[in-house]
Amino acid sequence: MREGDQARERKEVDVLVVGGGNAALCAAIAARWEGASVMVLEKAPKFYRGGNTRHTRNMRCAHDEATDFLTGPYTEDEFWEDLSRVTQGHTDEALAKHMIAESKAMLGWITRQGVRFQPSLGGTLSLGRTNSFFLGGGRAMLNALYLTAEKLGVEIHYEAPVTDFDLVGGHCRSATARIFDQEVVVEAKSYVVAAGGFEANIDWLKEYWGEPADNFLIRGTPYNRGDILRLLLDKGVQPVGDPTQCHAVAIDARAPKFDGGIITRLDCVVFGIVVNKNAERFYDEGEDFWPKRYAIWGRLVAAQPDQIAYIIFDARSIEMFMPSLYPPIQAESIGELAQKLELSPEALSDTVNGFNASVHEGTFDHTVFDDCHTEGLTPPKSHWARRIEAPPFYAYPVRPGITFTYLGTRIDRHSRMQMAKGGGAENLFAAGEIMAGNVLGQGYAAGVGMTIGSVFGRIAGEEAARHAGH
Amino acid sequence: MQATSHITEAERLMTICNSCRYCEGLCAVFPAMEMRRAFSSGDLNYLANLCHGCGACYVDCQFAPPHEFDVNVPKVLAQVRNDSYRSYAWPAFLQPMFDRNGLAIALVTALSIAAFILGFALWHEPGVLFAETGNFYRVMPHTTMVTIFGAAALFALFALTMGYRAFWKDIGASGRSANDAPSLWQAMKDAGSLRYLDGGGVGCYNENERPTDNRRIYHHLTFYGFLLCFAATTSGTLLHYFMDMPAPYAWYQLPKLLGTAGGIGLAIGPIGLLKAKFARDPDLVDTSRLGMDTAFTVMLFLTGVSGLLLMLLRVTPAMGLLLALHLGFVFALFLTLPYSKFVHGLYRFGALVHYAMERRFGI
Numbered sequence: 029m030r031e032g033d034q035a036r037e038r039k040e041v042d043v044l045v046v047g048g049g050n051a052a053l054c055a056a057i058a059a060r061w062e063g064a065s066v067m068v069l070e071k072a073p074k075f076y077r078g079g080n081t082r083h084t085r086n087m088r089c090a091h092d093e094a095t096d097f098l099t100g101p102y103t104e105d106e107f108w109e110d111l112s113r114v115t116q117g118h119t120d121e122a123l124a125k126h127m128i129a130e131s132k133a134m135l136g137w138i139t140r141q142g143v144r145f146q147p148s149l150g151g152t153l154s155l156g157r158t159n160s161f162f163l164g165g166g167r168a169m170l171n172a173l174y175l176t177a178e179k180l181g182v183e184i185h186y187e188a189p190v191t192d193f194d195l196v197g198g199h200c201r202s203a204t205a206r207i208f209d210q211e212v213v214v215e216a217k218s219y220v221v222a223a224g225g226f227e228a229n230i231d232w233l234k235e236y237w238g239e240p241a242d243n244f245l246i247r248g249t250p251y252n253r254g255d256i257l258r259l260l261l262d263k264g265v266q267p268v269g270d271p272t273q274c275h276a277v278a279i280d281a282r283a284p285k286f287d288g289g290i291i292t293r294l295d296c297v298v299f300g301i302v303v304n305k306n307a308e309r310f311y312d313e314g315e316d317f318w319p320k321r322y323a324i325w326g327r328l329v330a331a332q333p334d335q336i337a338y339i340i341f342d343a344r345s346i347e348m349f350m351p352s353l354y355p356p357i358q359a360e361s362i363g364e365l366a367q368k369l370e371l372s373p374e375a376l377s378d379t380v381n382g383f384n385a386s387v388h389e390g391t392f393d394h395t396v397f398d399d400c401h402t403e404g405l406t407p408p409k410s411h412w413a414r415r416i417e418a419p420p421f422y423a424y425p426v427r428p429g430i431t432f433t434y435l436g437t438r439i440d441r442h443s444r445m446q447m448a449k450g451g452g453a454e455n456l457f458a459a460g461e462i463m464a465g466n467v468l469g470q471g472y473a474a475g476v477g478m479t480i481g482s483v484f485g486r487i488a489g490e491e492a493a494r495h496a497g498h
Numbered sequence: 499m500q501a502t503s504h505i506t507e508a509e510r511l512m513t514i515c516n517s518c519r520y521c522e523g524l525c526a527v528f529p530a531m532e533m534r535r536a537f538s539s540g541d542l543n544y545l546a547n548l549c550h551g552c553g554a555c556y557v558d559c560q561f562a563p564p565h566e567f568d569v570n571v572p573k574v575l576a577q578v579r580n581d582s583y584r585s586y587a588w589p590a591f592l593q594p595m596f597d598r599n600g601l602a603i604a605l606v607t608a609l610s611i612a613a614f615i616l617g618f619a620l621w622h623e624p625g626v627l628f629a630e631t632g633n634f635y636r637v638m639p640h641t642t643m644v645t646i647f648g649a650a651a652l653f654a655l656f657a658l659t660m661g662y663r664a665f666w667k668d669i670g671a672s673g674r675s676a677n678d679a680p681s682l683w684q685a686m687k688d689a690g691s692l693r694y695l696d697g698g699g700v701g702c703y704n705e706n707e708r709p710t711d712n713r714r715i716y717h718h719l720t721f722y723g724f725l726l727c728f729a730a731t732t733s734g735t736l737l738h739y740f741m742d743m744p745a746p747y748a749w750y751q752l753p754k755l756l757g758t759a760g761g762i763g764l765a766i767g768p769i770g771l772l773k774a775k776f777a778r779d780p781d782l783v784d785t786s787r788l789g790m791d792t793a794f795t796v797m798l799f800l801t802g803v804s805g806l807l808l809m810l811l812r813v814t815p816a817m818g819l820l821l822a823l824h825l826g827f828v829f830a831l832f833l834t835l836p837y838s839k840f841v842h843g844l845y846r847f848g849a850l851v852h853y854a855m856e857r858r859f860g861i
């Protein structure tokens with residue numbers, strides 16, 4: 029027994045689950061079904077339990093046929109094609125295919141744990157075939173998982189951050205946690221770590237992004253600070269993923285620093301132009317359908333001066349996209365709009381005029397690749413290009429909104445962490461954001477975050493229980 | 499004024515929800531909201547009356563307090579809804595009845611009971627009150643009873659109709675005919691089953707994030723109990739006038755069967771509802787209107803229980819007083835229908851009809 033241990037409370041359990049989101053709860057429930065005793069330690073207070081999972085709305089699972097909630101089949105092959113395309117091959121193919129195969133049973137499994145689904149939400153029809161939407165959203169989904177875990181007898185503590193692991197080689201002897209400010213040592217036979225990424229840790233983001241990270245907004249929980257990830261990497265667990273890679277979208281610049289969630293997102297890029305603080309365009313706004321381009325704009329804006337940009341459009345487009353939290357900034361002329369945005373009126377007028385002059389307007393239709401495009405403009409706008417000329421004019425200021433980071437712990441197909449020196453850890457498993465980088469080297473396909481959490485959560489829970497002798 | 503701040507807050511919330519839409523599958527409110535981009539006060543009154551207060555969207559909301567967006571749809575819609583009852587009430591000078599509704603209803607009830615006791619005593623010799631006759635009509639002639647209650651019912655009906663018209667106009671439905679049969683049928687099914695008081699399928703939320711279905715069950719007991727009692731009275735009147743069969747009736751005759759079943763519903767349902775109400779997470783409730791909620795529920799309970807007692811103790815000296823009590827409750831209940839929580843059913847039904855029509859024909 030080490031010095032100071034006498035003062036701490038000690039607890040014993042078969043499986044200790046660190047974190048309280050989708051990945052953690054799937055692991056806890058799966059381990060409990062296997063017969064193991066399970067404890068969940070969640071850093072956040074009860075209301076904020078389940079970090080980013082609270083903000084989700086759907087998950088992507090392969091399925092062979094249409095269901096009450098899914099409009100058609102989505103085969104494993106198609107899922108794999110989508111994943112390899114968005115990651116441009118930066119994925120562990122064997123592991124990704126394993127996940128996709130396991131995702132098939134996931135819908136049934138998670139439904140049995142009390143999670144309920146519904147057809148795709150209004151405004152998200154393009155995901156109706158591939159993604160299963162949670163009835164009531166992510167917090168409803170979490171509430172159901174917590175109810176099930178409680179009924180099964182999982183011991184759950186809130187405001188209980190894990191602060192240390194006694195990790196020697198690949199064997200973890202105990203974890204230290206602060207439960208309501210009381211220091212507790214938990215000795216478990218196996219450990220499942222599902223404590224999210226490090227997206228809420230601006231200082232850590234700065235290590236890779238430099239000062240610009242100060243201008244990033246964090247879309248989800250302020251509790252995913254990567255403290256567990258850092259501990260594990262420092263103690264010899266093998267990292268996976270590029271630390272600058274993350275899911276980042278352009279969100280309303282007026283959003284709060286943390287936890288603004290889904291309602292600050294903007295779906296109007298394809299209807300207008302996007303300029304930086306010099307009032308210059310910097311990327312093809314009409315390159316592809318919005319759901320396919322949604323996740324590149326965070327990085328694009330992050331590369332602009334002061335990490336700010338403005339989506340500019342006119343009265344013809346105002347009702348063509350989902351409403352969002354903050355009203356657009358509105359003006360009767362481009363000059364006035366520039367003033368309100370504190371941009372140079374001349375520069376913005378020049379950009380808009382130049383854009384308007386190069387527009388070749390055909391038959392506008394935002395549901396297909398239409399023939400409205402620019403000619404002789406760099407960068408071009410390849411589709412949905414209409415002159416910005418009908419007042420009032422509108423603008424949304426946008427900043428990079430970080431959803432979650434990809435740097436994580438390397439795992440094998442049993443969700444077992446791998447050690448930097450080689451070989452698997454004996455009793456350490458990981459699931460969710462903290463190992464997302466195994467599957468997501470870069471890029472993103474909607475709903476994959478939850479797939480990673482559920483599939484590897486369940487695997488981790490079952491493996492952890494097995495290791496604990498169940 | 500309070501009401502405008504409630505409307506402002508509801509507008510803020512609906513703007514947030516319309517950007518989120520996660521609760522779309524929980525009830526009718528969110529799909530109705532999605533048909534709009536901006537929300538007039540009429541729209542908000544419509545949505546508020548469409549909301550059954552099941553609590554699901556609060557428990558499921560990632561932006562509920564303590565989140566800084568402070569999204570509490572059930573509470574704010576309850577506030578708007580309760581304000582709307584006052585604004586639709588006819589005649590306008592009686593709208594303040596809603597301000598201290600518990601007190602107002604209690605006063606009307608007390609006066610009405612006193613009037614019946616006094617009436618019995620004045621019109622007959624006081625001894626009638628305690629005579630062991632078992633015959634109501636010796637205490638109060640049938641015609642008098644029908645006249646008094648008929649008048650009260652007619653007044654209530656007229657006032658309720660005026661309120662409903664104001665509501666229908668306010669929610670922007672006046673352009674529509676109110677009698678599209680499929681929509682009416684849909685609304686009757688939805689209202690009759692309390693379809694939207696089920697948290698999207700698991701039951702409504704009361705004390706915490708664990709769903710229960712108790713409120714729906716108790717509400718069914720109360721509502722159908724009320725209907726049965728109403729049917730009992732109606733059948734009694736019909737028997738009296740058309741079949742020459744005046745009261746009292748034997749236990750197996752229609753008015754008795756209906757009345758007993760209804761009375762039992764009214765004796766159990768309201769207690770369950772009140773228990774649930776007071777156990778409810780105050781975050782979900784418009785606490786300033788507890789008086790109104792309680793008054794109406796208690797009135798239903800007292801009507802039911804006094805009716806049952808009257809039946810059991812008809813051939814005892816207690817009959818006269820009990821009859822005065824029971825008639826006093828019923829009279830006050832009818833008279834205050836347009837100024838009590840009763841109207842929630844009316845406007846809820848109207849909102850459901852409007853919703854069914856919007857689904858069929860678009861907005």
Ligand SMILES: Cc1cc2nc3c(=O)[nH]c(=O)nc-3n(C[C@H](O)[C@H](O)[C@H](O)COP(=O)(O)OP(=O)(O)OC[C@H]3O[C@@H](n4cnc5c(N)ncnc54)[C@H](O)[C@@H]3O)c2cc1C
Pocket residue numbers: 046047048049050051052069070071072076077078079080081082083084085086087088188189190191222223224225247248249251252253254255256289290431432459460461462474475476477478479481
């Ligand atoms: C606005 C938004 C919308 C999204 N929408 C979707 C979607 O529709 N579909 C989808 O697939 N993905 C979506 N995502 C991504 C998705 O949220 C994540 O991929 C997923 O929730 C990750 O689950 P998780 O369990 O790994 O992490 P989380 O749910 O974030 O859980 C991690 C938990 O660990 C806890 N924790 C952190 N440190 C400690 C510690 N030291 N000790 C104990 N506990 C700790 C945190 O409090 C947190 O509760 C969205 C994300 C955001 C921000």
Ligand code: SF4
Pocket residue numbers: 165514515516518519520521522555556558559560561562569571
């Ligand atoms: S109540 Fe909350 S979760 Fe539901 S739609 Fe509104 S903002 Fe979204």
Ligand code: SF4
Pocket residue numbers: 521524525526527528548549550551552553554555556571572575694697
């Ligand atoms: S409380 Fe229930 S009925 Fe009312 S809006 Fe929320 S989910 Fe719908």
